Amino acid sequence: MPRLQGVRNNYHEQLDAISEDLVQMTKLVGSAINRATQALLDADLQLAESVIEGDETVDLLAAEIDSQCFDLAARQQPVATDLRIIMSGIRISMSVERMGDLAAHVAKQTRLRYPKSSIPNELRGTFAQMGGLAEAIASSTGMVIMSKDISASYVSGIGRYDDKMDELHRELFGIVLSPTWPHGVEEAIDVTLLSRFYERYADHAVTITKRMIHVVTGQPYSEVTVDAPLGDAFTGD
Secondary structure, eight states: OOOHHHHHEEEEEEEEHHHHHHHHHHHHHHHHHHHHHHHHHTTTTHHHHHHHHHHHHHHHHHHHHHHHHHHHHHOOOOOOOHHHHHHHHHHHHHHHHHHHHHHHHHHHHHHTTTTTTTSOOHHHHHHHHHHHHHHHHHHHHHHHHHOOOOHHHHHHHHHHHHHHHHHHHHHHHHHHTTTTTOSOOHHHHHHHHHHHHHHHHHHHHHHHHHHHHHHHHHHOOOGTTTTTTOOTOOOOO
């Protein structure tokens, strides 16, 4: 019996390690989007290169998490919440890894146009705001993974960040499509691509939050929304 208890304790330590590694990934991609935004605003090639190079660390951590999840699924035959943690861990690592890729895309755009800036001076404030939103949503997502707190305040906060990002994304589209756009086609394409990178970054954070609601409540992922009331959520445990 003591040996069995030790095995179960080790198993739950491994489950906790998966969550801890996912949180670490959110910290890495949050830092990456912060630095990528600063590189974009300042046309800082060295900082952009550091973001691009650092993306490999995120990729390696995602691969390690996936390996841990597959190993636990094969050896422990988990059920209920444990099964959802393991299966969702694979999906969540994929989404966080994609957030890292999007931060690297911002940095690569800075490198592509260097020493010229990728964005017109009058849009610097908008992109600074998008960068701040992206870093904030990454931090909040990490807190949800770590605490498994899906209370309305956490979830609605992430939803508000995403809504504001969508609003800024639409605003930038309107600006570049306006007949009074004072810049060229290349500049319009750059702004559109960059705006899309930030918008998709936030979308992946929302996907992760929905996965965590599924993990905690057992509610089918296809039915989860970030603004739905959670008090009556179905639990399959």
